Amino acid sequence: EAYLSGPISSDQAGGFLLSVVDFINSCSGDQIRLAPDKFIQVCKRLKDQVMQLQVPLQGVAPLRTAIRKLQTSSEQLTTIHSDFLLLCILAKSYKTGLSILEDDILEVDQPRDLFSITIMAYGAKENLKFWLRCKWNNATHVVTAPMTTLNAIAVEAYKKYILVSLILNGQVPSFPKYTSSTAQRNLKNHTQPYIDLSACYASGKYSDLEAFIQSNVEKFQSDNNLGLVKQVLSSLYKRNIQRLTQTYLTLSLQDIANAVQLKTPKEAEMHVLRMIQDGEIFATINQKDGMVSFHEDPEQYKTCEMAEHIDSTIQRLMALSKKLRSIDEQISCDPAYVSKVNWEGTAKI
Structure with missing residues (x-):
């Protein structure tokens, strides 16, 4: 409690880190979930302290343990996720961060956490190239998160959505039907250079794309996206070679x-x-x-390994379907949802 209520001197820093790490490793998950705000406060203080001491690696393992203890399941996104990933970036411990990103997220502690984790994981740092290379598919889901008003985080996420889509698929897909109307109406208006970049990419001409990037390099640099843009340029070679294989x-x-x-x-x-x-x-x-x-x-899809892979994928989809049905039932019984549906029905009449 004393560590949380005031500043920590340089003499106290070592003892603080040892105490907090020991507490995180030995505490009971069931108990800390009874007072999650206090536990989160301790974890955030640990993150601040290792950053101040410029030893981010010392906070990576403890925060990973803290996440697992705070979670009720691996599908839950906690408030600590973004702090953990920030330390992974600073410590260049990308594989450790990837181990957390591989989890499918179906539960969110706070709605803002969804944007925080997304920007932290697929955001403006060029150092995240490793994660992006491994998790491009997940990055493309960013802009489909629910929103009622357009915000800066959503705009920045859409810029990365465009770049990641070009690197992964060679094109930017249309918004899925479940994307919020707010996103569909307004995001393109705030990301015109990136829209133009995708159009230039579609032409398949490397020299034209390179010239376009050069003419907009200051914009991409100010957005902290120049590293990703360079990967887009490099991926055009690969995309054009793939086109040759079709002919x-x-x-x-x-x-x-x-x-x-x-x-x-x-x-x-x-x-x-x-x-x-x-x-x-x-x-x-x-x-x-x-x-x-x-x-x-x-690939003939006849090997035991492939059969096991297909079976595990089917099992995962069945579990996801069951989870979605459960969520749908919960929403259908939510008083706010029922009230909104009834109000909309009355308004139409």
Whole structure:
């Protein structure tokens, strides 16, 4: 209590960290959930202290433990998530952060936490390239979160939604039907340079995209998105090579370099090899004549590993469906929801 109520001197800092870490490791999850506000306050003070001492790594493991103890299930997003991810970023402990991001979030302590965790995980830091590379699919769900008024967080999230979609899919999909009308009406008006970027990307011309980025570099830099924008530019090589696989069975490395605007056949070989390793294309390179042969996906879906993967995916979808039915039933019985539905029905009459 004394540590929380006043400033901590440099002499007290070491003892404070040891005390808090020991408390987090030894406390009972059932007990701290009876007084979550106090526990969260302790965790946030720990985060502030390790940042002040410039030792963020010392706070990563304790906050990860704190999250697991505060959660009633791994599907719950807590107020501590954003603090934990901030320390992961500062400590460059990306894999530890990824272990938390891999959880499907179906419960949120506070609505604002959803935006906080999203921006922290997929936000403006170029250091998050590792996470984005692993979790691009999740990043594209950001802007579909419910909102009643447009806010700065949603605008920044949509900018990243555009960039992440281009890197992942080569195009920006339309808003899903369940996206709030507020987002659909207003987000595009506040992100015009990014809309123009996606249009330029769709042309498939590397030189045009590079010129567009150069002419808007100050805007992207001020948004802290220049690192992602550069990844968008780099991904165009990959997207254009994938287009070639849909047209040709064989091509020389020189032809590939010419088609996608690479300087040398060696650069083309490097890109093709990386895409083969990542499973993005199926091809072989003949080193003697520099020819690349493109193949169909060799996966026959007959192996035990694939059967287990399909089964686990089905089980996960069944569990999700059950959870959604439960949430739907809860909402249907919520007095505020029932009142709103009745009011709208009366207004139409």
